[in-house]
Amino acid sequence: MIQIDRLTKRFDAVHGIFDVTLRVEPGTVFGFIGPNGAGKSTTIRHLMGLLHADVGQARVMGHDCWRESERVKASVGYLPGEINYPQDMTGEEIIRLTSRLHRTSQEREHRLRTIFPFDTSLKVRKMSKGMKQKLGIVTCFMKDAPVYVLDEPTSGLDPLMQERLIEWVLAEKAAGKAILMSSHHFPEMEKTCDRAALIRDGRIIIEADMDELKRRSVKVYQIKLTSEAEAQALAEKVGTRDGCIVTVPVSTSDELNALIATLTRFEVESLTSGADELEHMFMQYYGEATS
């Protein structure tokens, strides 16, 4: 459904995207992850026919995103990363205009307005970030498209709305839609994505199925012991010590079971897990990017 092959757009010697290749199949959600300025939005702009590639091509439903952008946009529901609708239009006017510009479903519109409620009589300039985001979600999904491109979809939403959006995306996935989702919100990626890629400095540096990524990822546990002597004793077996706290990285279930067995011989005060597995793995790459 979405095919990007060796897509290259060079803004200058350093900035741009280089050799980006990915596929999003029907009935799957593809997570697109990366630090700010890594090239996520540039890639998405090519899909929407906003940018012309120097090399390579982007196709949606078999149509070239630059030369056949009308056909591509007819098949794509798009949620931009920044909702910048005309400031003097009301939410209702934007929904009505969207329904005329796109082929939308009244039934979907009604459901979306119930699930993501907000005051549609307000002008965009008076809306909060969360309200604008809900407006963007309604206008994106009221179109029953086979492909969705979502740029930071949960940005500005409260936890309840985030959960509802995840449920909506999962339902769309179950209905056979192909969804490309860029996000920094790792829990939602873990819940929704089947496959993910990390882009850094314009290049995809890792791409794999989510299960594979989880297998590869390292979970970090922080174990607080009752005394520094206990902590020192544990640190000599596993991990590193900072006062009474020992940090232990675990990457397989065998290692986790071995750790639990070891801990039975110590006076443990508390045990907490660090960042989520996926988040931890990607944060390592983020860290490399920013350092």
Place this chain on the structure above:
Amino acid sequence: MTLVHSLFKQNRSWIFGYAFGTSLYLFFLAAIFPSIKETGLIEGKLESLPPELLDVFKIDPSLAMDNVVNLLAGNYYGLIFYVLAILFALTFASRLMAKPVDSGEVMLYMAAPISRGAYVSASLIVLLLATVLFVVLNGLSLTLADVMFDLGIDYGLMWTLQLNAGLLLLVLGAIAFVIASLFDDSSRSYMVTGGLFALFLIANIFSGFSETFSWLERLSVFSLFDANAQLQGDVPTVSFLVLIGLLALSVVACYARFTRKDLSI
């Protein structure tokens, strides 16, 4: 049609503002013309003004102020109209190209299954509608004043002036649109367009100062709308043809540029 309707609705306030504002000005100027004519103050005032100032405002002192159109040639269809036309063109290009692209608002349309060419067409139709409203309401307000105050307006001349004014508005609007599409930064596009139009204006003003500078007239698009020459019987066929040619070139440039432009929105 949806696109044109939506763009017109979003822009109707400034479109009606220019059309009604200038029409009211023309109506009131025409309404007070009989009393101005009776007092003979205008001729006296014109005689007292330095010729350079008359040149700047495109007022021909040889024209007798016995007709309201003669009065308007000096008090509207000269510098005042040129400045209004510049503001009109800048507003159009800013509202339909520079600002929507800079702020990302144009994404509302770019995400829809419509081509870039369709957006340009819709924008140019809005320009055409705004121009037609501007000049037709101007003409109608003078017609109403004529009916009410029996001003003896030469309708053939008046509508020729309106048509010439309309063509100038279209050309300036299309040029401003092309320049706006060259930049992603709206402030830079205002600066370049404003600078170019100011140069046209200065060239037009200086061309009237002396024979030495008369060649400057050829550099200015404003020399293609000379109300005084038309009042003295000139038929503006060449001006019309040049304006139509410039309009055609600008329109082609609008399509060529915007359909190839990278949009970082």
